[in-house]
Amino acid sequence: MNFNVNELLNSLSFTLDCVEGGLLKNVTNHGRRVAYISARIGMMMKFTGHDLFDLISYALLHDNGVTKSLLHASNMNEFYQAELNRMHCIEGESNIEAFPFFHRVPDVILYHHERYDGSGFFGVSGDDIPLYSRIIGLADFIAVIYSEQKTYTEILESLKKSSRLFDPTLLAAVYELGHNAEFWLNMNDMFVFGALNKVMPSVVRNFSYREMRSVSQIFSNIIDAKSPFTGSHSRGISAKTGVLCRYYEYDEDTYWKMRIAADLHDLGKLMVPNQILDKPGSLTPTEILIVQSHPFYTRRALEVISGFEKIADWAGNHHEKLNGKGYPYGLDASFLDFNSRILGCIDIYQALTEDRPYRQGLSHGQTITLMRGMVNRGLIEGSIVEDINSVFGESVQLKDFTG
Numbered sequence: 001m002n003f004n005v006n007e008l009l010n011s012l013s014f015t016l017d018c019v020e021g022g023l024l025k026n027v028t029n030h031g032r033r034v035a036y037i038s039a040r041i042g043m044m045m046k047f048t049g050h051d052l053f054d055l056i057s058y059a060l061l062h063d064n065g066v067t068k069s070l071l072h073a074s075n076m077n078e079f080y081q082a083e084l085n086r087m088h089c090i091e092g093e094s095n096i097e098a099f100p101f102f103h104r105v106p107d108v109i110l111y112h113h114e115r116y117d118g119s120g121f122f123g124v125s126g127d128d129i130p131l132y133s134r135i136i137g138l139a140d141f142i143a144v145i146y147s148e149q150k151t152y153t154e155i156l157e158s159l160k161k162s163s164r165l166f167d168p169t170l171l172a173a174v175y176e177l178g179h180n181a182e183f184w185l186n187m188n189d190m191f192v193f194g195a196l197n198k199v200m201p202s203v204v205r206n207f208s209y210r211e212m213r214s215v216s217q218i219f220s221n222i223i224d225a226k227s228p229f230t231g232s233h234s235r236g237i238s239a240k241t242g243v244l245c246r247y248y249e250y251d252e253d254t255y256w257k258m259r260i261a262a263d264l265h266d267l268g269k270l271m272v273p274n275q276i277l278d279k280p281g282s283l284t285p286t287e288i289l290i291v292q293s294h295p296f297y298t299r300r301a302l303e304v305i306s307g308f309e310k311i312a313d314w315a316g317n318h319h320e321k322l323n324g325k326g327y328p329y330g331l332d333a334s335f336l337d338f339n340s341r342i343l344g345c346i347d348i349y350q351a352l353t354e355d356r357p358y359r360q361g362l363s364h365g366q367t368i369t370l371m372r373g374m375v376n377r378g379l380i381e382g383s384i385v386e387d388i389n390s391v392f393g394e395s396v397q398l399k400d401f402t403g
């Protein structure tokens with residue numbers, strides 16, 4: 001199937017930008033802005049076609065390791081420390097290993113905070129830093145100062161003061177670009193997405209859903225990294241969904257679409273602040289509404305990707321209930337197809353059987369008893385609960401399904 005990779009990247013990087021927006025006050029569209037600035041520098045360096053596309057892809061994903069490093073920051077104010085922390089470079093590099101770039105260049109994400117004079121995290125200097133990393137590092141510096149509401153002149157002044165940190169050829173390109181108001185105006189929150197789209201080569205590539213899953217897996221790791229309490233939730237759901245779909249003898253495409261939907265079902269949680277997600281004790285009614293909005297964000301992020309329509313449906317429906325009492329849409333049985341019902345059931349099964357800080361995971365038997373109660377109350381599909389019971393019965397080692 002032909003996939004528009006731009007749509008996919010745009011959608012996924014949007015969720016990443018929401019994560020950073022939640023961490024850093026006044027920082028919005030960080031990845032997109034870094035990508036836009038990188039693209040403009042790249043074009044000055046005569047990048048075209050696949051090279052330009054790869055540069056923009058790396059730039060959009062450059063801070064994908066931030067969700068995990070956030071866990072190591074003791075409070076939000078220390079985020080800058082976390083951003084300056086080697087962790088997000090290491091995590092980010094290993095996360096994107098399977099991303100279908102045209103040319104995978106090793107260490108681009110790992111070294112995106114390296115400095116030309118060797119004063120970065122890993123002490124790599126000069127042209128030993130991959131060119132993409134040098135461009136992204138410079139673009140990141142500009143984007144961060146831009147977010148502090150500095151004027152163009154102030155940004156260029158800061159660059160001059162820190163010039164030893166950057167590749168002189170790239171700096172010269174930025175000084176040249178910086179003469180044009182247009183370069184800066186396009187960085188505005190209102191325009192940056194459109195400006196990026198204009199310079200980003202459109203790429204349509206033929207991938208199978210199985211290949212597309214390598215991308216959804218990257219994002220399921222990012223989602224799972226967001227909360228220490230649910231560290232393998234998406235992975236577990238995806239694995240169990242896979243087992244059940246094999247049991248139903250699904251064709252290959254549907255099987256992989258379901259794995260993707262399972263990987264990404266909680267994508268919208270990236271937009272829910274950690275203070276609420278990880279809050280000990282009960283949530284206020286407003287906080288409950290915020291948490292319950294996550295399948296809405298999941299759907300909105302996925303439905304813009306051509307070929308992901310069904311995936312967006314299944315993933316977006318995972319908290320709906322057959323009696324229409326689920327959230328956030330309140331859809332009833334007539335709107336919930338069998339695959340939506342499967343994801344809803346597996347989500348409950350996984351959540352109940354996994355350990356949480358405040359309780360141990362329930363046994364298979366206890367979980368099935370609870371789920372049968374939900375069937376009796378008209379919430380979930382009885383036949384799927386019985387299939388889960390036979391496929392994941394007590395005799396089966398549950399840990400086999402978390403990979």
Ligand SMILES: [Fe+2]
Binds near residue numbers: 083088112113
């Ligand atoms: Fe970074």
Ligand SMILES: [Fe+2]
Binds near residue numbers: 030062063
């Ligand atoms: Fe960054």
Ligand SMILES: [Fe+2]
Binds near residue numbers: 265266294318319
């Ligand atoms: Fe969820």
